[in-house]
Amino acid sequence: MKQIKVLVYITAYEDNQAVKTCVRAIQNQSFPIDKIFIIDNSRIEPVSLSNSKNIIIERHPENIGIGAGLNIALNLAQAQGYDFLWAFDQDSVPAPDCLEILLEAHQRLSGQYEIGIIAPTAIDVKTNTVVEGAVFAKYRFIGCQHINQIDFYKCDAPITSGSLISIEKAKTISPPRAELFIDGIDLDYGLRLRYKGYSNLIITKATMQHNFGNPLAVKFLYKKYYIHKYSVLRHYYICRNHTYLDIKYAQGWYRLLSLKYRIKYTICTVVKIVLFDTEQRQLKVCACLVGTYQGLIKQLDKTLIDPIK
Structure with missing residues (x-):
């Protein structure tokens, strides 16, 4: 054998x-x-x-x-x-x-x-x-x-x-x-x-x-939730790559649902950052917005490691 x-x-x-x-x-x-x-x-x-x-x-x-x-x-x-x-x-x-x-x-x-x-x-x-x-x-x-x-x-x-x-x-x-x-x-x-x-x-x-990220325990409407605190870079790649991949693998009119979901995800993530994340708040919000946009236009240029520069 x-x-x-x-x-x-x-x-x-x-x-x-x-x-x-x-x-x-x-x-x-x-x-x-x-x-x-x-x-x-x-x-x-x-x-x-x-x-x-x-x-x-x-x-x-x-x-x-x-x-x-x-x-x-x-x-x-x-x-x-x-x-x-x-x-x-x-x-x-x-x-x-x-x-x-x-x-x-x-x-x-x-x-x-x-x-x-x-x-x-x-x-x-x-x-x-x-x-x-x-x-x-x-x-x-x-x-x-x-x-x-x-x-x-x-x-x-x-x-x-x-x-x-x-x-x-x-x-x-x-x-x-x-x-x-x-x-x-x-x-x-x-x-x-x-x-x-x-x-x-x-x-x-x-x-x-x-070890999966840096979870932050928060209470909302008397319920406990975990929110993962990511770096600026990680927020950028999550928004960019997941937007790109969701739309890439969706078929037909499901791509419209992908688009709707990714926009909703970005908005919700920005709200969480504003409410609960005090570190580099503006940069993280910018990273989410830039990442989502570049995922939509399929811009996966590896040189764009830092989306803020």
Whole structure:
């Protein structure tokens, strides 16, 4: 029986301690890891590891983003004969048996499904809630309801972090889109795998802790809500990329509903920023407006990393 080879990939950016914690969790997996490949986009705080055995660090202080980093990692995995790429953000910590459970599930379910991505249940450590994968519902991406009582369930796109990507299936579609930079890469790539006829599965018993933004607990009409506080840059890419992707994948008159929804989303986000976010308020509002407009006109120029300049 052929031995399964897994290449781990981590996108790193200005948080050495988070990278060390992620690497430690990967090295402690019950299924042995062959190699860890890190794209370090840091300029101020580059990755420094005391135990770097079987770890490759490729430095990009110019910050090439998640999409371009995934491209490099997938090419490396393919060139060196790996079966899977296990992708991570630096702020994720898989349980010790996470990979073992994913591979066992993949082997068990491969006779029933052509699996593109198999992924764990991601749990936001700050809110103790499940970070949902996504499905495309006619005119927009929505969260895929987590079903803990069953062994696994399908979605169109698991989040990038924790995704175990089949190299065999990845060869059959175009790579993740570098111009999306840091947001929506998973939505686009996962959905394209689905359109190719592959299944993307989330395994409930495989778990991973994940830091999802900076949630702020607020009360409105006597109810408690979590609002995620994002940077100026992140607001820009969320508005731009999601506007572009929703309208791109909507068909026929559903594109009008996409347009309506994206405008509504932008207005609601601006209101939340004005009411609850005191940091760089004007820049964040501007980023949302510029991002939405550029998503509408399909302006995905990778040089527009800072929309405010």
